[in-house]
Each structure stands twice: as structure tokens, then as C-alpha cells.
Amino acid sequence: MPQSNTVEVLYQDHHSWLTGWLRRKLGCPQSAADLAQDTFMRLLTARETPSPAEPRAFLTVVAKRVLFNHYRRQDLERAYLLALAEMPEQLAPSEEERAIILQTLMELDQLLDGLPCPVKQAFVLAQVDGLSHAQIGARLGISIATVKRHLSKAALRCYFAL
Template sequence: MQPSNTVEVLYHDHHHWLTGWLRRKLGCPESAADLAQDTFIRVLTARETPTLIEPRAFLTTIAKRVLCNHYRRQDLERAYIDALAQMPEHVAPSEEERAIILQTLMELDQLLDGLAPLVKRAFLLSQLDGLTYAQIGA
């Protein structure tokens, strides 16, 4: 069976179940539908579609990662909105600038998440706290 056919069968057989599983986790049918689609997009864009013995366990694993990213994005958006609320109105960014900044923050978060914990900590201490490399090393 070709990989695209495998994904098609996986989608047909398990999409409804996955959407229901996500709906129970999120309590929001619209978000559940979006994240179910994101899950299948990850399957579709994977380099290789593995041979599946337990397709629901496979989908659950991917959906948990998608769900984790969803929660991280929500937390980041909330923190950004809180920071904007503290800014004087005359210097607040436009809606377009807000969207661009939020997207940039998400990309930075993903890049930082890919770093080893000590490297990430050193980077943040340098960039956010203004410490020198000697201070970080100590």
C-alpha cells in the first residue's frame, strides 16, 4: 500500500474517533477539529509512514504533541496580551504587528525548545538577563 493510501485509510477509519478524543480533552469542538487536522497533516508530511499495529495509539501520540504545542501557544499568547495591556495605548502595536510579533515569538519558542537545557539556559541568561559568558559560566 502506498503511503498516501495508508494515510487516507488512517484518516477515514480514525478521524472521527480522534476528533472526539480531542473534544473531550479541550471541551471545544472547533479546536478539536483543527487539532485533528493538524495531527493528520503531521502524519501526511512525515518522511515515512510507519507500519501501524496500533493506529489509535500512534495517532494519540502525535495528537498529544499537537495538543502540547496548542497549550504552549495559548500560554505564549496570554503572556503577550498581558504585556500589551501594560503598554501605553499610543505605543501599542497594530493588529498586523501583533500577529507578526506573536508568530515570531512562536518560532523563537520552537527554536529554543530544540536546544539542550543548559544551552537554552545560557542563551536566556545572556539575552534576557544581560549576563556575560563569564558570569553564566560561574
């Protein structure tokens, strides 16, 4: 069966069940509907969608990944808004700049997903905070050579993602 037919059948048979499952997890019908749609969009854009023997278990696994990304985006947005609140008002970006920066942060977070935490930290300290290799090493308690390796890993991930 072609992939789009598989997703169509899953959607028709299990969309309302998945939306209800997400509503119980989130407590918000609008967010549940959005994340159910995101789950099916993920299936549509996947290279291959299997015809699962247990469709609800399969959809639960995919939806949990979507839900995890949703929570990560929320955490990232909260951290960004907290950093903005600590900025002097005259230096704060406009609403349009805020939206662009937040979108860029989310895309960067996705690019770096799967890398070890120290690699991500080194990359952010270099690219966002503008710290030198020596400063990053001192902050993370690692050698300059390790900082360079971490930054190379992160840069390669970003380069090959593009």
C-alpha cells in the same frame, strides 16, 4: 504501502474517533476538529509514516504532541498579550504588528524547542530585552562565558533550522 495511502487509511478509519478524543480533552468541538486536522497534516508532512499495529495508540501519541504545542502557543499568546497590556497605549503596536510579532514569537519558540531552559532564557534576554552578556549573567546567576555558550547554542539552532 506509500505514506499518503497509510495516512489516508488512518484518516478514513480513525478521524472521527480522534476528533472525539480531542473534543473530550479540549471541551471545544471546533478546536478538536482543527487539532485532528493538524495531527493528520503532521503525518502527511512527516518523512515517514509507519503502518502501526495499534493505530489509535499511534494517533494518540501524535495528537498529544499537537495538543502540547497548542497549549504552548496559548501560553505564549497569553504572556504576549499580558506584556502588551502593561505597555503604555502610545507605544503599543498596531493589530497587524501584533499579529506579526506573535507569529514570530511562535516560530522562535519552535526553533528553540528542545534546548535547555537557561539557553532559551539567555537568548530571549539578549534578543528581545537587549541585555548585555554581563546583565544576562547577573540575571541568571551564571558566568559571562556560560552566557556566551548559551547564546551560541541558541544561534546555531536558529541558523541550522533556516
